[in-house]
Amino acid sequence: MDEILEILVNDARTSPEEIAGMVGKTIAEVKSAIKAFEDNHTILKYTTIVNKEKADSVVQALIEVKVEPQRGIGYDAVGERIINFPEVVTAYLLSGTYDVLVVVEGKDLKEVAKFVSEKLATLDRVTGTVTHFLLKKYKEHGVVFHEKEKNKRLQVSP
Amino acid sequence: MKDRISTAARSVPPSGIRKFFEMVLGMPEVISLGVGEPDFVAPWHIREACIYSLEKGYTMYTSNYGLLELREEISKFYNQWHNLDYNPESEILITTGVSEGYDLAIRALVNPGDEVLIPEPSYVSYKPCTVFAGGKPVVVTTNAEDEFKVRAENLRAAVTEKSKALVINYPNNPTGATMTRKELEEIADIAVEHDLTVISDEVYGRLTYEGRHTPFSSLEGMRDRTVILDGFSKAYAMTGFRIAFSLAPEDITDAMMKVHQYTMLCAPITGQMSAIEALRNGEREVATMTREYNRRRRVIVKRLNEIGLTCFTPKGAFYAFPSIKSTGLSSEEFSTQLLKSKKVAVVPGTAFGECGEGHIRCSYATSMEDLKTALNRIEDFTKSL
Numbered sequence: 368m369d370e371i372l373e374i375l376v377n378d379a380r381t382s383p384e385e386i387a388g389m390v391g392k393t394i395a396e397v398k399s400a401i402k403a404f405e406d407n408h409t410i411l412k413y414t415t416i417v418n419k420e421k422a423d424s425v426v427q428a429l430i431e432v433k434v435e436p437q438r439g440i441g442y443d444a445v446g447e448r449i450i451n452f453p454e455v456v457t458a459y460l461l462s463g464t465y466d467v468l469v470v471v472e473g474k475d476l477k478e479v480a481k482f483v484s485e486k487l488a489t490l491d492r493v494t495g496t497v498t499h500f501l502l503k504k505y506k507e508h509g510v511v512f513h514e515k516e517k518n519k520r521l522q523v524s525p
Numbered sequence: 526m527k528d529r530i531s532t533a534a535r536s537v538p539p540s541g542i543r544k545f546f547e548m549v550l551g552m553p554e555v556i557s558l559g560v561g562e563p564d565f566v567a568p569w570h571i572r573e574a575c576i577y578s579l580e581k582g583y584t585m586y587t588s589n590y591g592l593l594e595l596r597e598e599i600s601k602f603y604n605q606w607h608n609l610d611y612n613p614e615s616e617i618l619i620t621t622g623v624s625e626g627y628d629l630a631i632r633a634l635v636n637p638g639d640e641v642l643i644p645e646p647s648y649v650s651y652k653p654c655t656v657f658a659g660g661k662p663v664v665v666t667t668n669a670e671d672e673f674k675v676r677a678e679n680l681r682a683a684v685t686e687k688s689k690a691l692v693i694n695y696p697n698n699p700t701g702a703t704m705t706r707k708e709l710e711e712i713a714d715i716a717v718e719h720d721l722t723v724i725s726d727e728v729y730g731r732l733t734y735e736g737r738h739t740p741f742s743s744l745e746g747m748r749d750r751t752v753i754l755d756g757f758s759k760a761y762a763m764t765g766f767r768i769a770f771s772l773a774p775e776d777i778t779d780a781m782m783k784v785h786q787y788t789m790l791c792a793p794i795t796g797q798m799s800a801i802e803a804l805r806n807g808e809r810e811v812a813t814m815t816r817e818y819n820r821r822r823r824v825i826v827k828r829l830n831e832i833g834l835t836c837f838t839p840k841g842a843f844y845a846f847p848s849i850k851s852t853g854l855s856s857e858e859f860s861t862q863l864l865k866s867k868k869v870a871v872v873p874g875t876a877f878g879e880c881g882e883g884h885i886r887c888s889y890a891t892s893m894e895d896l897k898t899a900l901n902r903i904e905d906f907t908k909s910l
């Protein structure tokens with residue numbers, strides 16, 4: 368990955384001034400590199416990784432969706448219908464025993480179950496769903512969810 | 526009562542680092558730039574391989590030389606990276622850290638009264654281990670104007686009939702200095718002229734950020750008179766595993782092995798098994814850590830210079846060695862006052878030799894966040910003077 372991207376992925380708040388210092392470029396060079404990444408949609412959005420369990424009560428489920436592909440457009444028509452629902456936070460087309468993996472978020476079990484049975488499973492060309500409720504997150508986007516252990520080094524050493 | 530303690534043990538002063546370590550002990554909220562080891566823990570795949578080796582029952586002695594499998598990996602690595610050929614059966618010895626490797630090399634080479642040339646500022650062990658072995662350390666000073674490279678004329682001036690070995694350490698602790706192939710060649714010429722054996726501590730070789738690291742034995746004519754000491758502590762963040770190795774001609778390796786055999790027997794097998802994994806699958810993690818050090822290096826050097834603590838750009842290891850002369854304080858005064866008033870620990874340059882006076886060692890093996898806070902506090906401190 369480009370080094371400027373790597374720094375932003377790690378901390379999106381790092382300012383162009385700071386990045387310039389880290390990579391040995393001018394601030395103008397860094398700004399224009401970031402602009403180029405934004406313009407070509409390499410950088411899509413600056414957001415925050417939140418431990419939602421702490422923020423408010425949400426339930427997430429991973430849903431395996433089987434889809435019957437359409438001639439000429441494959442899975443995309445169904446895929447695009449799926450992502451229009453605000454309940455859907457993530458959707459991937461996958462190889463393997465099912466076709467689309469959908470991550471759905473709701474305020475409780477009932478809401479998620481209702482969404483799956485009423486909205487998702489009933490979509491045209493969706494031939495089956497399997498729902499897995501998420502019990503605990505260990506790691507997401509490279510970020511570990513439990514608190515970090517303190518470094519055990521000596522404070523001064525040769 | 527007779528003096529129980531040997532003259533050698535008595536003659537060596539306690540480490541200047543130790544003193545600082547003790548001062549910091551009672552101060553929990555200190556940010557330390559005084560640490561000579563990575564802030565990363567060893568990569569998980571290495572720790573996992575280590576655990577697996579224990580599960581499989583690898584808990585015994587190894588050959589005195591170390592596991593052949595590890596020596597073969599090291600040989601392959603040096604061949605691929607540096608086009609050097611070391612025979613894993615007779616020219617590679619696994620040691621318990623470069624620390625032991627240095628001791629072995631000195632004991633294998635030095636007769637009582639022989640002189641060992643040691644450029645300073647230097648890593649803290651070289652002089653004491655030389656004294657313990659009955660040798661006589663002879664300091665060759667380096668300075669900030671030369672970016673702490675060994676200058677040929679200074680080395681020439683220090684050589685005598687009794688000079689036996691030259692210690693060299695690039696990338697350098699405490700200065701972060703490196704030397705190019707061309708610059709090293711001048712040193713190599715002197716080694717030939719005066720028939721010196723060169724002990725080259727290259728434990729930071731992989732942490733070179735500009736240019737390419739040159740193993741001393743890759744210089745023309747040097748393979749037969751060089752002991753390379755390298756290890757896993759720094760680049761792989763494996764300090765506690767205590768695994769390193771020497772690359773040296775057969776007769777020297779054999780002599781080092783003899784001392785090792787009777788003092789250490791062998792390096793710990795758990796560390797050796799982990800080191801095999803490090804060499805086989807460690808590239809990605811080493812690259813990630815190196816990139817991170819490099820960013821911090823740029824940040825710390827720029828900031829120190831802006832603050833007015835002039836600092837040449839170190840090209841290797843993870844240390845900056847700025848001058849604090851503009852403050853009018855001695856290294857020790859600066860470090861003590863900074864610690865007491867701003868809770869930032871650095872190491873006074875004098876811990877690495879007298880010519881380190883006027884400098885402090887700042888390790889950037891510290892998270893970017895802490896590094897920035899520490900630099901802010903250093904700025905506050907210098908402004909308050």
Ligand SMILES: Cc1ncc(COP(=O)(O)O)c(C=O)c1O
Pocket residue numbers: 525561562621622623624625648694697698726728756757758764767768769
């Ligand atoms: C220059 C130098 N050599 C050797 C060592 C010791 O390394 P090891 O952990 O391999 O004994 C250090 C550690 O700080 C060092 O800085």
